[in-house]
Amino acid sequence: MSLGDANLLLQSARIAVRENRFPEAVADFLAALQTFPPYPFFVKSEKLLSRLAASDAWRPRRAIKLALLSSSTTSLLSPVLKASAFRRGIKLDVYEGVFGNYRQEILDPNSGLHQFRPDFAAILLNHRDLGLPPFGGNQTAMDFVADLRGYWKILTDVSPCHIVQLGFDAPSGGAWGSLEDVLPQGRRRVIVRANEALSADLPRGVSFLDANAMAAEVGPGYGSDAEWHAVKQYPSSAALPVMADHLVAHIASALGLSAKVLAVDLDNTLWGGVIGEDLLEGIRIGPSSAEGEGYAELQRYLMELKQRGVLLAVCSKNNLADAELPFRQHDAMLLKRDDFAAFAANWDDKPTNLKKIAKELSLGLDSFVFLDDNPLERALVRAQLPQVAVPECGNKPWDMLASLRRNMYFETVALTEEDLNRHEGYRSNAARAAAEAESPSMESFLNGLGLVGRHGPVDAATLVRVTQLINKTNQFNLTTRRYTEDQVRAMSSSPNWWCHWFRLADRFGDHGLIGVLLAEKNGGQWRIDTWLMSCRVLGRKMEDYMGACLLTAAKADGAATVIGEYVPTEKNALVSNLYSQMGFESLADSPRRYVFPLTQGPIRVCEFIQDASEAP
Amino acid sequence: MDRVAAVQEIFRQVFDKDAMTVSPSTRRADVSDWDSVAHVKLILTLEDEFQVRFSEDEISSVDTVGDLLKAIDNHVRADT
Numbered sequence: 001m002s003l004g005d006a007n008l009l010l011q012s013a014r015i016a017v018r019e020n021r022f023p024e025a026v027a028d029f030l031a032a033l034q035t036f037p038p039y040p041f042f043v044k045s046e047k048l049l050s051r052l053a054a055s056d057a058w059r060p061r062r063a064i065k066l067a068l069l070s071s072s073t074t075s076l077l078s079p080v081l082k083a084s085a086f087r088r089g090i091k092l093d094v095y096e097g098v099f100g101n102y103r104q105e106i107l108d109p110n111s112g113l114h115q116f117r118p119d120f121a122a123i124l125l126n127h128r129d130l131g132l133p134p135f136g137g138n139q140t141a142m143d144f145v146a147d148l149r150g151y152w153k154i155l156t157d158v159s160p161c162h163i164v165q166l167g168f169d170a171p172s173g174g175a176w177g178s179l180e181d182v183l184p185q186g187r188r189r190v191i192v193r194a195n196e197a198l199s200a201d202l203p204r205g206v207s208f209l210d211a212n213a214m215a216a217e218v219g220p221g222y223g224s225d226a227e228w229h230a231v232k233q234y235p236s237s238a239a240l241p242v243m244a245d246h247l248v249a250h251i252a253s254a255l256g257l258s259a260k261v262l263a264v265d266l267d268n269t270l271w272g273g274v275i276g277e278d279l280l281e282g283i284r285i286g287p288s289s290a291e292g293e294g295y296a297e298l299q300r301y302l303m304e305l306k307q308r309g310v311l312l313a314v315c316s317k318n319n320l321a322d323a324e325l326p327f328r329q330h331d332a333m334l335l336k337r338d339d340f341a342a343f344a345a346n347w348d349d350k351p352t353n354l355k356k357i358a359k360e361l362s363l364g365l366d367s368f369v370f371l372d373d374n375p376l377e378r379a380l381v382r383a384q385l386p387q388v389a390v391p392e393c394g395n396k397p398w399d400m401l402a403s404l405r406r407n408m409y410f411e412t413v414a415l416t417e418e419d420l421n422r423h424e425g426y427r428s429n430a431a432r433a434a435a436e437a438e439s440p441s442m443e444s445f446l447n448g449l450g451l452v453g454r455h456g457p458v459d460a461a462t463l464v465r466v467t468q469l470i471n472k473t474n475q476f477n478l479t480t481r482r483y484t485e486d487q488v489r490a491m492s493s494s495p496n497w498w499c500h501w502f503r504l505a506d507r508f509g510d511h512g513l514i515g516v517l518l519a520e521k522n523g524g525q526w527r528i529d530t531w532l533m534s535c536r537v538l539g540r541k542m543e544d545y546m547g548a549c550l551l552t553a554a555k556a557d558g559a560a561t562v563i564g565e566y567v568p569t570e571k572n573a574l575v576s577n578l579y580s581q582m583g584f585e586s587l588a589d590s591p592r593r594y595v596f597p598l599t600q601g602p603i604r605v606c607e608f609i610q611d612a613s614e615a616p
Numbered sequence: 617m618d619r620v621a622a623v624q625e626i627f628r629q630v631f632d633k634d635a636m637t638v639s640p641s642t643r644r645a646d647v648s649d650w651d652s653v654a655h656v657k658l659i660l661t662l663e664d665e666f667q668v669r670f671s672e673d674e675i676s677s678v679d680t681v682g683d684l685l686k687a688i689d690n691h692v693r694a695d696t
Contacts, residue, residue: 040664043657044629075653226672231652237660474651482645570648 006037010045017048022057027382033087034392036406039080039237046079053082053091061089061366062255067118067161068094069102071129072234080244088252089366099232104539106155107442114159120251121155122164123148126211126223126234127191130168131508134176136185141194148198152206162205162254164247167195169211169235171223207413209250218242232536249408259389259409260363262305263354265372266316266323266345268395270335271295276322286332294397299334301401306339310410311361313342315353315370320345350377351384369409371400446541446608450507453545453609458492458499458516465513466501469532474571476543477532478564478578488518496521498553502546504537504609511537517550524560526550531564531578538574544606547582549613551596551603562596619685626665627681630657640682658684666692 009032016025029045029052052058066081068074074096085092095116097105102123105113113121125148130141152163170191180186199208215222215235224236235243252258267274272284272291284292285299306312312335316323323345327337337343342360344353350372358365366387372378373395382390393403458466467485474480483491492499502515514537518530528550533542554562564579580586583604584594620639628636631649644650650658659675662668662684668691678684 038664040661043661044626047629047632073653076656227656230675231656233656237656471645472651474648 006032006035006041009035010041010048013045013052014048017051022052022055026052026055026057027386030087031382031392033083036241039076039240042080042083042241045083049079049083049086053086058086059089060091061257063091063093064119064251064255065093065095065116066251067097067113067116067121068124069097069105069113069121070124071100071102071126072124072228073099073232074124076231076233076237077124077240077244080240081248084241084244084248085251088248088257090248090252090255090257098535098538100536101539103151103445104442106151106158107445109158113155117159118161120162120164120254121159122166122247123151124166125168126166127168127171128228128234130191130194132187132190134174134180134187135183137187137190138185138193141190142197145194145197149203152203156205160205162207164207164209164250164254165198166209166247167198167211169215169222171215207250207254209246214239214243214246245406245408249411250413253411253413258367258411259310259369260367261311261313261341261357261361261369262302262404262410263313263315263342263357263368263370264302265374265377266314266318268373269371269400270299271326271330271333272397275326276318280325280330283326283330285326285330288332291397292332294401296332296334298397298401301404303334303339305410308410308412311341311363312339313357313361314340314345315350315357315372316345317347317350318345350381354381354385354388369404369407371404373400443608449540449608451540451542451609452505452612453502453542453606454504454611454613455500455502455515455546455549456613458488458501462501462513463489463492466499466516469513469516469534470530473532473534474569475535475574476538477530477569477572478528478575479530479567480569480572481530481567483530491518498526498550498557500549500553502533502542502549504540504542504545506540515542515546517546519550519554519562521557521559524558526554526557526559526562528562528564541606541608543578544582544604545609545611548603548605549611551598555598555603560597560599562598564594564596566592566594568592619688620681622665623662623681623684623688626658626661630654630661638681640680640685642681644679662688668692 009028013025013028013032016022016028029048032041068077078094078096081094082092095113095118097113105111108114130137130144132141152165155161155163168191170188172188174180174187176186180188183189195210202208218235218239222235222239224233224238227233227236264270272295273282275283285295286292302312314323324337326333327335342357344357346353350370354365354368354370358368364387365385369389369391370378370381371391371393373393378390378392381388389407389409391403391407393400463485467483467488470488471482488499491497498517498519498521500517501513502517503513504511514534516530516532517528520527520529531546533546551562564584566576566579568576579594582596584596587593587595624636624638627638628634631647631654655678659670663670666688668688670687670691674687678687
């Protein structure tokens with residue numbers, strides 16, 4: 001079995017679980033993750049991971065609750081995040097906010113977000129949210145940033161948590177080309193400025209994660225227009241493993257779980273060749289060869305880590321005098337003997353030496369990373385000291401460097417653990433009341449959206465889209481009745497039916513045809529057969545608008561009552577109380593059926609959505 | 617493992633149902649969880665499993681498991 005094949009390791013982990021050998025399954029799964037598999041791996045392994053994470057064989061270092069607040073879909077991201085956290089010894093409980101509804105969720109103190117009581121909230125936006133023109137968008141961007149920073153306060157006032165704010169990516173290839181980089185108000189320049197404003201003077205408990213670092217790591221394909229238009233996925237699924245690793249490394253760092261010690265082998269890890277055999281003249285380090293250059297660069301990286309406070313240690317099978325020789329006498333060695341906090345060069349096995357080093361430095365082995373070109377040594381350390389992070393690093397200096405970079409073991413956020421706990425105790429009703437008084441209200445938020453609704457009878461031009469919505473909408477769907485195009489055409493051309501489509505636009509753009517209402521006229525009583533709405537417009541009071549349109553039409557038609565019905569499915573709990581909220585009364589004798597008496601009282605009009613329908 | 621069984625295995629993983637069975641005649645409309653996000657997961661996983669890349673038309677016109685099998689067939693044949 002090749003250690004590099006994630007799918008084989010996954011298969012092996014599955015078999016181990018089936019045979020109740022959980023510790024081996026955990027080891028196989030961790031090894032598979034260490035190969036940095038592409039996105040589909042995470043879909044295939046989602047179920048297996050949840051089993052492993054729930055088993056006794058895995059002892060997480062920390063369990064946290066993470067809320068994802070995003071302007072794009074998070075359901076593809078969530079399994080990758082859990083796997084990435086698993087690799088770091090963090091057990092994640094993830095809350096996925098309603099897509100595109102992060103502001104509403106933050107503003108509503110009773111939202112799923114606040115009920116979840118997150119430890120961390122990741123606000124994941126992207127360049128599309130800014131809606132910038134190719135030139136001149138500076139004020140738009142600054143307003144957006146100022147608004148967003150206001151939401152941080154509202155969020156933490158109600159739910160004290162650590163916020164990770166993802167910055168805006170700045171994709172290339174805009175219509176104005178390089179002018180977008182060069183003009184002072186060019187789009188990409190404005191995004192750079194927006195990120196500066198977003199990350200400047202961060203309040204306590206908020207940290208900033210740069211999206212352009214991830215985008216650069218992923219390369220072209222960070223965003224996929226096809227996936228955005230198909231399922232509102234951004235960045236692309238292919239970019240999600242990198243994004244998840246960055247986010248988890250950031251969270252691990254905020255939790256104080258970043259590694260503190262890098263223990264390295266010497267021969268063929270810090271230099272090419274074997275010092276005991278090749279002698280000082282024979283080892284390859286420095287400008288003599290490509291390999292030597294590579295080792296010099298790896299050493300420079302280690303030096304930079306050391307300057308940032310990471311402790312370096314040597315863990316090598318060598319005679320001590322041989323091992324020390326290059327540090328003392330080779331001109332091309334960047335690292336010197338004194339750069340190492342611990343120096344174990346002897347013939348004991350490596351787990352023994354690592355334990356000795358940990359004792360010497362008074363640090364736990366769970367803060368160690370072990371770098372060694374020899375796969376057998378790596379396997380031995382993994383087996384005996386599972387708490388030590390052992391990257392698969394190949395045997396070339398550039399591969400080892402790439403592995404250290406990719407693993408982000410030493411990530412730091414300018415933030416201490418203390419910051420995290422600071423919010424404890426603030427969870428009082430007084431604080432909550434103050435938050436409600438100061439914060440922008442849901443009303444002002446909705447009014448600021450500039451919502452414009454339209455509706456009209458289903459006709460030849462809208463039939464295909466209406467039928468499509470009828471057959472694919474699961475969540476905001478009161479009855480989940482599926483109809484063919486022919487059936488919809490028959491209903492919409494019948495005088496006994498009122499079949500309307502609904503569209504919604506706001507100041508950011510047109511959401512298109514996103515709602516359908518089909519009602520049957522039975523004399524003085526209308527029966528709502530089908531009521532559905534696309535999830536992408538949730539939280540905008542569109543349901544109020546749709547309801548009011550229907551009731552008004554029924555009244556104009558001379559109906560006395562409107563009957564509504566809720567048929568529960570696995571997916572539509574979202575609308576279980578819709579009719580009650582709309583002012584319908586439940587029918588005593590038939591549960592989940594509701595009546596609206598048109599003869600009593602006025603119809604409540606939706607005040608947030610301006611009606612732009614053509615007169616019937 | 618024949619291709620229907622391999623595809624069924626992917627369905628079981630994506631929909632998290634151990635005992636799920638599919639056949640070429642299984643319709644998308646009959647699988648309650650087969651929404652647009654699940655569809656993307658399925659497509660990405662199938663592409664990985666069979667080392668193929670579907671066209672936009674193939675992806676958007678899937679009504680049955682048979683359509684998926686046909687799409688896989690098109691590419692596997694074309695590539696060998």
